[in-house]
Amino acid sequence: MASEQPPSSLRILSLNCWGLKFISKLRNERLAEIGNQIAAADPRPDIVGLQECWTQQDYNAIREKTLHFLPYGKFYHSGIFGGGLVILSRWPIEESNMVRYPLNGRPAAFYRGDWFVGKGVACARIRMGPGRRDIAEVFCTHLHAPYETEPHDSYICHRTAQAWEITKLMRGAAERGHLVIGLGDFNMVPLSLAHQIIETHSPVRDVWRILHPESSVGAAKDKVEQLRGVPMPTATFNLTENGATCDSELNSWRWNKAHKRRLAKGENVQIDPAVSDPNAKRLDYIFFSSGRYHNAETKEETAEWELGDVNVGMTMRHPTLHCSLSDHFSVEATLTRSSTAPSNVHLSPLALPERHLPIEVYDQILATTLKYQVRERVQRKLRIGHFFYQLSMSIGCLIGVWWSPYNYVSFVLMLVSSVGLSVGVIDGLMGLLFVGSEIRALKEFEWEIRNARQRALARFGKSSSDTT
Template sequence: MEDGFSDSPPTRLNILTLNCWGLKYLAKHRNARLTAIGARIAAYNPPPDIVGLQECWTQDDYESIRRQTNAILPYCKFYYSGIFGGGLAILSRWPIEESSMMRYSLNGRPTAFFRGDWFVGKGVACATLRVGTGQNDFVEVFNTHLHAPYEREPNDSYICHRTAQAWEIAKLMRAAAGRGRLVIALGDFNMIPLSLAHRIITTHAPVQDAWRVLHPDSPVGAAVDDIEAFRNPPIPTAEFNLQRNGATCDSVLNTWRWNKGQQRRLARGFDVTVDVSTADPHAKRLDYIFVGSGGPSAIPEVSERGAWTVESVRVGMTERHPELRCSLSDHFSVEATIARQSPSLKDVPRNLEQPRTEKPKPPSYDEILRMTSLYKARERHQRHLRLSHFAIQLLITIACLVAIWWSPHNYVSFLLMLVSSLGLTAGVIDGLIGGLFVGSELRALKEFEWEILNARKIADAAEDGEGEA
């Protein structure tokens, strides 16, 4: 063993991802819960090799988890981004050779300060792990937290942002796989399976959703969602959602999703329990582990070692805090084990290094372009309103200043000055947002739109070529 790795790269990897719900000042029992999360990770047997954390906002919480897991995960990185931080951290058994924080070009709006997505600077925490002494013994890890959905798709006003984010992380994964490296993307993707963002990742990057590799018939949404209505499934139990559906959010077993009456009883010290056979209609899967390597490697030493397969995948961190009796987070974790098979077995169905035969379908491009076009029209209208507000407020301020000349009383002058000052301040802020932020957003949308148009053109040309052949 040297510098945390042996001459031979690993043949099995244990991966864990968890949204910690570590919002400073807002998340209840934050310190106690994140301390317990660190203790729980340290107690895993077998221990995880790679951990991705989201919503770990404060340096103190990160350091607490790092201290507790240092024996099994000695290499860690806390990522800085935005005004309040990105909340992302990666913990690893192996050295982090390279690291970067890539912020998404489309990431919410500064006017939605009560949501905070823009202020935290969401993006992708990237880490290149050296897992052996060979020339290409690397694992590329991408940890992310996509923009939250505040309405149901397709009516979510931020679906364009989340779609662009999925496109950007897919490009990162595709580039890493092109270098012949194992790719692991994990985090809270704030999407349901087979949604637009999910399809972008699984068709535009050579990766697979680890859960769907082993559970291909798992649902695409909560049992009560319209998208599940056509299947008319029975309402699943909480246990079934954990074991077969991979539900990590909105489970009846999670105390932070309980009604106020249940939470008050728990806060008073009553050990409130929910049977695992309880119906669980709202639970869904928002947290993912994607793995892949993009096909047989061009590097002989990598190809000879065999293909990676998904060995197991599960929902974890369902236990509660030992004293507070609350769930450790408002999400459960996703945990996967992938193993390297011998070269003679490289054509088994779960092979992550198989050449991908499916191709992105042009209708998906058209779907993205329609959505982008609608969003651009909305933002242009918003910019017009904001700039108009600034112009109108400027005229009102001038009028108030002129009116002061003929003001009969000092208090009237004071009121005119107060109204004009406050109004102009609001107008200037709106003008800056409309002129600068919305302009920047529209330019980012143009870049995104060009990439989609270019990808569609390439896909169409490939289809035409196949048709002629």
């Protein structure tokens, strides 16, 4: 590796594979074909980040297809069922880490699973060459899914806090002077709270908005897009200009029942690319920040990497099943190295300027956090109250057994007592342990936001009395 020359360009691919075991349809066939298509890509990717690749079996299937040009890879383990995150690389992964998010959904929502998979950030330090600066720090993530539309989304607090956590990781990597790549399914639309946090509190940029600054900030049917007054986009326009990776009319998993029935019969259904596409939106992202250096000899600043191009990919269908390879399309980008200084020139990492969001945005985040804390405190009281209610019912049933005239009545009372007490104990533990832990994590997040708000006030020249 030491003799290999550092690359002059870097191709990145990020894809949500939709590989939920027992739930995602045609999982094995689709993920095997995803491996085939990554291998057939032109240009071939140098770094790949996958989300919702839940099983070792699917990871191995993709690795088998891509091992000849992506010889280094890591399947990240997290939570009860795994985090579903994978990083593949052309170059060695020197270090890796799985950073769990402190706020990560609720165990009571077992039918959603976000808490049980232990969502977090898959981190990889990748060495691309022998030099001190030939390092890319890659962060692959899958933020908490939205299950309601904003502002009624009860998980917006979790997603915002998760964006804050990955922002700190990327900012730290940038301060070390490394190339920073953040990618994944962020489950957010452009310019949302989470998006603003990432681009403000770290030096990374959303690659799509660099080249397409006027692209959509939501689905065409959303109020925010209607207020912009843009015409209804076609499916092709959403892919090429808006960067839509989810809910596209061209994705077979979003089709209506009639099209799905035809597909199930083996028909290769074709969709007109000019069809109106009101639901498509961009949830998948690549963020990057070039390592910026100060040349002690020339007093010049050096930004080593620049964005070459970006596109939505993996839009092809399975060759025999004729279905889309995932319910998401990929986002892909090419970075080019703009300058490479000789190794004998001293370059020191450039200090990053501190940036802040508008004060009202911090206030909005704090209001969201406080609202969620009130909700969780009510939930804690209800769950603990439910435990004592079930305990009382259990004791009542056991007492009732003494006077039961029939054995089957005694059996029913014992069954009700056992099941009710078990449910009550689980609910009580959630209220006492989980909710308490969540509230403490919320307080930590709240303190960090208040601290950032205080620094923003100081920078904007407002008095400290405004912080209350």
